[in-house]
Amino acid sequence: MYRETKYLIAGEKALVIEFGNEISEKINSKVRAMMIAIEKNNIEGIIEMTPTYRSLMVHYDPLKKDYHSLLKQLQLLESQMDKIEIPLPEVIEIPTVYGKEFGPDIENVAKHNGLTVEEVIKIHTSREYLIYMLGFTPGFPYLGGMNEKIATPRLKTPRTKISGGSVGIAGSQTGIYPIDSPGGWQLIGKTPLKLYDAYRESPILLGSGNYIKFVAIDENTYKRTEEAIKNNTYVYKKYPKERVGK
Amino acid sequence: MGQIKILNPGLLTTVQDEGRVGYQQFGVPVSGVMDYFSYKVANILVGNDEKEAVLEVTMLGPQIIFEEGTVIAITGGKLSPMINGKAIPMWKSIHVKKDDQLSFGGMKEGCRSYIAFAGGINVPEIMGSKSTYMKGKIGGYEGRPLKKGDKLKIGSPKESLLKLTGRAVSAKYIPEYKNSLEVRVLLGPQEEYFTEKGIETFLSQSYTVTNECDRMGFRLDGEEIEHKEGADIISDGIAFGAIQIPGHGKPIIMMADRQTTGGYTKIANVIYADLERIAQAKPGDIISFKKVSIEEAQSILKEVEERITAIKKECVAREIIDTKEYRLKINGKFYEVKVEEIK
Numbered sequence: 001m002y003r004e005t006k007y008l009i010a011g012e013k014a015l016v017i018e019f020g021n022e023i024s025e026k027i028n029s030k031v032r033a034m035m036i037a038i039e040k041n042n043i044e045g046i047i048e049m050t051p052t053y054r055s056l057m058v059h060y061d062p063l064k065k066d067y068h069s070l071l072k073q074l075q076l077l078e079s080q081m082d083k084i085e086i087p088l089p090e091v092i093e094i095p096t097v098y099g100k101e102f103g104p105d106i107e108n109v110a111k112h113n114g115l116t117v118e119e120v121i122k123i124h125t126s127r128e129y130l131i132y133m134l135g136f137t138p139g140f141p142y143l144g145g146m147n148e149k150i151a152t153p154r155l156k157t158p159r160t161k162i163s164g165g166s167v168g169i170a171g172s173q174t175g176i177y178p179i180d181s182p183g184g185w186q187l188i189g190k191t192p193l194k195l196y197d198a199y200r201e202s203p204i205l206l207g208s209g210n211y212i213k214f215v216a217i218d219e220n221t222y223k224r225t226e227e228a229i230k231n232n233t234y235v236y237k238k239y240p241k242e243r244v245g246k
Numbered sequence: 247m248g249q250i251k252i253l254n255p256g257l258l259t260t261v262q263d264e265g266r267v268g269y270q271q272f273g274v275p276v277s278g279v280m281d282y283f284s285y286k287v288a289n290i291l292v293g294n295d296e297k298e299a300v301l302e303v304t305m306l307g308p309q310i311i312f313e314e315g316t317v318i319a320i321t322g323g324k325l326s327p328m329i330n331g332k333a334i335p336m337w338k339s340i341h342v343k344k345d346d347q348l349s350f351g352g353m354k355e356g357c358r359s360y361i362a363f364a365g366g367i368n369v370p371e372i373m374g375s376k377s378t379y380m381k382g383k384i385g386g387y388e389g390r391p392l393k394k395g396d397k398l399k400i401g402s403p404k405e406s407l408l409k410l411t412g413r414a415v416s417a418k419y420i421p422e423y424k425n426s427l428e429v430r431v432l433l434g435p436q437e438e439y440f441t442e443k444g445i446e447t448f449l450s451q452s453y454t455v456t457n458e459c460d461r462m463g464f465r466l467d468g469e470e471i472e473h474k475e476g477a478d479i480i481s482d483g484i485a486f487g488a489i490q491i492p493g494h495g496k497p498i499i500m501m502a503d504r505q506t507t508g509g510y511t512k513i514a515n516v517i518y519a520d521l522e523r524i525a526q527a528k529p530g531d532i533i534s535f536k537k538v539s540i541e542e543a544q545s546i547l548k549e550v551e552e553r554i555t556a557i558k559k560e561c562v563a564r565e566i567i568d569t570k571e572y573r574l575k576i577n578g579k580f581y582e583v584k585v586e587e588i589k
Contacts, residue, residue, distance in 0.1 A: 008434050008435035008436075009432055009433070009434040009435060009515075009540055010434060010435045010483070010485045010488065010512070010515055011432055011485045011486070011487055011488065011515030011516070011517065011518070011543075012432060012515075012517055012518060012540060012543035012544050012547055013485065013486075013518060013547075014483070014485040014515075016435045016482060016483065018435075018482070021480065022480070023480060035271075047267060047268075048267060048268045048269075048270055048271065049270075049271055050270045050271055050482075050483035050506055050507065051271055052480075052481055052482045052483055052507050053480050053481060053482070054480055054482070055482045055483070056483075057270075057482065057483025057485070059270070059485070062544040062547055063547065063548060063551060066544055067540045067541075067544060133481070133507065134271065134272050134273040135273040135481065135505065135506050135507035136273060136505065136507075137273060137381075137382070138269075138272060138273050138274045138382055139272055139273055139274075140273055142481075179382075198372050198373065198382075198384045199372070203269070203272070203274075203373055204269070204272035204273070204274070207271075207272075208271065
């Protein structure tokens with residue numbers, strides 16, 4: 001983390017608040033806290049924000065607030081961060097069927113790491129993964145914190161079509177494809193949850209700075225969940241993440 | 247409520263508005279029009295809200311038949327618009343009748359035209375916008391460019407068609423699109439990743455627009471811009487007009503359909519007022535960059551807004567009350583003269 005936060009110009013309608021130059025949970029939690037603090041303060045002129053691994057891009061309207069006044073206001077807010085109550089991040093459960101046609105590469109992952117398929121599932125479901133940011137395609141989460149024991153290189157030949165909801169591993173990263181797309185990840189499972197639905201009230205399911213937890217389910221539960229989502233009766237399982245070290 | 251039918255879609259014709267605001271944090275690109283000035287003026291000319299959706303036409307225009315009379319306006323790049331085969335002026339509101347056909351001839355200047363219809367285009371808003379985001383298959387008409395046979399509903403005009411006809415933009419406001427342009431930039435957010443020589447190259451050399459230029463970005467060719475160490479950063483946000491310099495050292499200007507985040511160093515941002523000129527650039531055109539300060543950039547932005555307000559005032563003031571046509575004979579030659587009485 002930088003000693004002093006950097007405020008960078010990104011054109012006359014955006015500025016970047018950069019907290020550090022590495023991927024770390026601590027820096028990312030600063031990004032989330034700053035975003036919540038700005039939202040809470042309802043600063044005039046701010047249009048929207050793009051949180052990323054280690055920085056927050058603030059898009060604003062200079063006709064409502066010029067660069068220097070905005071900069072001052074944001075720096076003041078940053079200095080008062082300790083006084084602003086930031087809620088605990090949320091964990092959302094991602095029910096996932098592992099293996100078979102849902103995760104055709106799970107054997108590869110097991111073999112590559114000298115594990116059984118059951119061990120791969122156990123390791124993959126044992127952690128909460130931080131959503132550092134969303135990008136690439138609508139709703140695609142950049143997750144961190146996967147156990148190196150199940151790290152596996154990408155496929156040599158990428159698939160031309162991976163169906164939305166597929167859960168995969170690429171190197172020491174894990175992720176979920178929100179929509180059908182080509183890709184080279186090792187597919188280990190699939191979730192019936194829709195990470196992205198343009199026609200839903202909240203089109204994107206996940207939020208950066210929060211966490212996800214994969215939960216292994218069987219095929220019947222998958223079908224029931226899929227049906228419930230279609231009928232809008234599915235209740236998402238969410239809970240606040242425990243504060244570590246406090 | 248009227249309807250138009252697409253007889254031929256042209257090269258790339260999409261429904262666009264201001265863009266999809268508020269979803270960048272979820273990875274949804276803003277999209278929207280490439281040339282804001284032409285877009286806003288087109289809407290003003292037909293009496294729409296400035297944020298109403300229009301058709302954005304690229305290089306080769308479409309052929310459209312009107313199934314009901316309406317008022318339209320065409321702004322932006324000079325793509326030679328015609329009604330029933332007869333050239334019509336741009337930057338002016340035009341009354342079209344049922345069964346009239348709008349078509350386009352060749353591209354004379356610029357690259358993108360905007361067609362606004364009195365009453366706007368009735369397509370559903372997706373995430374608060376009518377803009378087509380092609381890659382995400384959302385917005386506009388079924389989330390895709392227009393195809394032959396598509397029918398678009400046109401909304402009801404806010405004022406009578408007669409009142410809207412004849413609005414025009416003064417010549418002094420109409421932009422010229424040249425093949426060589428100097429655009430103003432604000433350095434950052436990653437100017438520190440470049441050597442002094444790199445920044446110097448960027449600000450002194452000119453760059454050529456390559457064939458790889460679309461709604462997502464413009465790849466330029468020219469002298470390599472030198473980085474201190476590497477071209478990669480930990481991904482961060484990308485604003486409209488950001489200039490990325492990847493490892494090969496050649497600039498890429500990020501446009502309307504840009505992705506929300508990216509991992510290449512960004513040396514500068516084109517100021518908003520000059521993005522409309524980049525939007526009108528085409529392969530082979532030359533671009534050079536001139537540095538301005540944040541204060542200058544924000545005051546230029548104010549001027550742009552004032553210019554649009556002035557155009558609006560003028561357009562409304564130029565409302566035509568009556569038209570008379572005369573045939574004059576001067577020195578043995580006949581002239582047809584049309585006289586418009588304005589408010």
